[in-house]
Amino acid sequence: MLKIAHRGAKAYEPENTLQAFQKALDLNSDGIELDVHLSSDGHIIVIHDETIDRTTNGKGLVSSFSLAELKSFLIDGKHQIPTLNEVFDLVNKKCLINIELKGLGTAPKVVALIEEYITATNWNYNHFIISSFDWNMLEETSTLNSNIPIGVLTEEDLDKALVFAEKIKAKAIHPDFQLLNADNVSEMQKKDFLVLPWTVNSEEDIQKVKSYKVNGIISDNPDKI
Ligand code: G3P
Ligand code: CA
Helix, strand or coil: CEEEEECCCCCCCCCCCHHHHHHHHHCCCCEEEEEEEECCCCCEEECCCCECCCCCCCCCEHHHCCHHHHHCCCECCCECCCEHHHHHHHHCCCCEEEEEECCCCHHHHHHHHHHHHHHHHCCCHHHEEEEECCHHHHHHHHHHCCCCCEEEEECCCHHHHHHHHHHCCCCEEEEEHHHCCHHHHHHHHHCCCEECCECCCCHHHHHHHHHCCCCEEEECCHHHC
């Protein structure tokens, strides 16, 4: 049962910050989940929304700012928005990194960065899993490098997700936990997919999805799993 910290340990530290990812490590999480967009100068930025409005003291589209400009905005008055490189360096192979592709153009950049870390610093493909609700970007990822593990995100249709996962030879299916029951979890596992539901936070929901024998849980409070 993998304990995966959603946007870092979001229940305890501001989401998608280095502090949230460090907290996830401190809680002995097996993995972290994070979201990525591109800056105007092509850096991979770890942030959930397409704008910086909700989480920082600035306003505007992530893609309209350079990395240097994005670094001048603060989260909760003290944290900077991290790049994906900074998160890789912090985690340093200590746990799985689930990278959710949000922004357009992120697939080739993330694939290239993963390849760079694998070549230069002894990481391996099992340190990563790329997920997205945008299945075109998952298809692009698998075409660029079929060794990179992929998790198919879905919030509505499990059957469609299963068909697509088979098509692109994904490693996992990441469903909204409310879609699950013991039978459909077992059906996905019989086809050799890991089942990694999100975002399961309450004790009651955690117990429920555990009873379905899922392979892992993505949660704001991974210590409760
Ligand atoms: O990984 C699943 C989950 O993160 C998807 O929802 O909105 O938190 O990115 P969201
Ligand atoms: Ca996410």
